[in-house]
Amino acid sequence: MSDIRFDIGSLHAAYQAGTGIAEVIDRVLARIEAAGDPGIFIHLATKAAMLAEAEALGSFDPVAKPLWGIPFAVKDNIDVAGMPTTAACAEYAYTPDRDATVVAKLKAAGALVVGKTNLDQFATGLVGVRTPWPIPRNAIDPRLVPGGSSSGSAVATARGIVSFALGTDTAGSGRIPAGLNNVVGLKPTVGALSTAGVVPA
Template sequence: MNDIRFDIASLRAAYQSGLGIAEVIDAVLARIDAAGDPGIFIHLATKEEILAEAEALGSFDPVAKPLWGIPFAVKDNIDVAGMPTTAACTEYAYTPDKDATVVARLKAAGAFVVGKTNLDQFATGLVGVRTPWPIPRNAIDPKLVPGGSSSGSAVATARGIVSFALGTDTAGSGRIPAGLNSIVGLKPTVGALSTTGVVPACRTLDCVSVFALTVDDAYAVFSVAAAHDAADPYSRAIAVQPLAARPPVLTIGIPEKADLKFFGDASMQAGFEAALKSLETLGARLVEIPFGDFYATADLLYEGAWVAERYAAIRDFFEANEAALHPVTRKIIGGARNLSAADAFRGLYALQAYKARLTPVIASVDLFCMPTAPTHYSVDAVLADPIVTNSRLGTYTNFVNLLDMCG
């Protein structure tokens, strides 16, 4: 059964033709074994647990339950009832008695959870190597980092173990690993998906994200999971619209040539240029935009307010268990101890000024097209220089959350 296609449309058609959900579960478990990668999952449900969850769905009904029989994985900073939540830190672990709101909505739509996936500890990183568990292997080239922080979710999806997976995205964690593993990563607007039951990183920026095999699948999952949640003070009632037909001419903003950054990666630059030519062939109008203010906005993420926010999220645990943290995570979050409230406000004021300048720029185009990441790094390169490589990976993602954009 390893030849079963796991995109939602294919699985739904297979169920319609008589495929049994037990066969899909067998395929999931076979693919986990075939991957031979102990770094993908931190916790796996047993076959008996998955079968029990599947049996509780009742008979196939894609109208009442649009995700009936669709297997998914959940990043291990998002609660699944009865499964431990670790945020990739054993000492932090707890077992919730209820699902995170997004998980509950997806289960209600018929999807079932396979397990909890690995991540950069406390969702701090874009590389996927800051974990006490084995590092998940990149699904395309195991010498490359898998990307983070949602490393396990991206790899599980890319390897066809699940149809989709949930991640989180605070600075690019739902997009970088998707790009590095050649799948779709959807980062919604802040508040579109509830973060109730999600271990916070930066609460003002955190988004639950979706990894999927196709754009249609990512949007289908988002459409089911999106809803206002009174329990989440950052939740917003954002109407989910059908995917719109493309207008006759799309105006697409791209970074000015002088502002493009690839850090010497000629193949990435060539790939981006080829993508732009494809857009022009489709009739899009490309508009070069100065990117200096976008990059300056991104730099704020590593300054006072948002480093302090990461510290605030786990302050009590950090102070009581500092030695339990991954060395790089400890260094980054611990740096907040040297910050003052004045530092935080300086960052907030700077962000507001950039928002004021960039709002008309953003409004001047239909959308932006830029690389997901400017270059790819090997695991060895990241371990040798964990800060600079991580920062470079976020070149085109860090400002998106700060400016309240989706991607």
């Protein structure tokens, strides 16, 4: 498969033209390897798990599932069923048996979870270096901090590993790393989205 942009429109055009979802998953994994940055993700879905989720989507149908086959990442203070939630603190880790509401809705729309991203521990920090895991490298200039607290989510998106990523934002934790990595960070109005399954900051 030739290189492909991971914005939703480009991916859906590729699927419509016959690109298989397994090929896109392979491209995701190749981009993770090419990035060579162990600080982006704290936990990655296995290829088998991603393929199983893809298989469950059925045939390409962007009307019924507007995010069909769109890869996304989840900040590791937001629950994904079967994946550890650490909030960047190994001693705090637990494995939820259900998705956070926001994750469940994205999955229902056809999106595929790639993994859980690094963050400033317990989402308290704005520079992205307060983590016991390796620090994600700024996608624009690795000499600079990635910004936080949603550091891994911003870097994963900026590097084109995923189409988008979930973060959290109390005082800039989503918008600051987005800005420092030249992507867009959106902070919804408080109460617009459910925080069920999100570790409080």
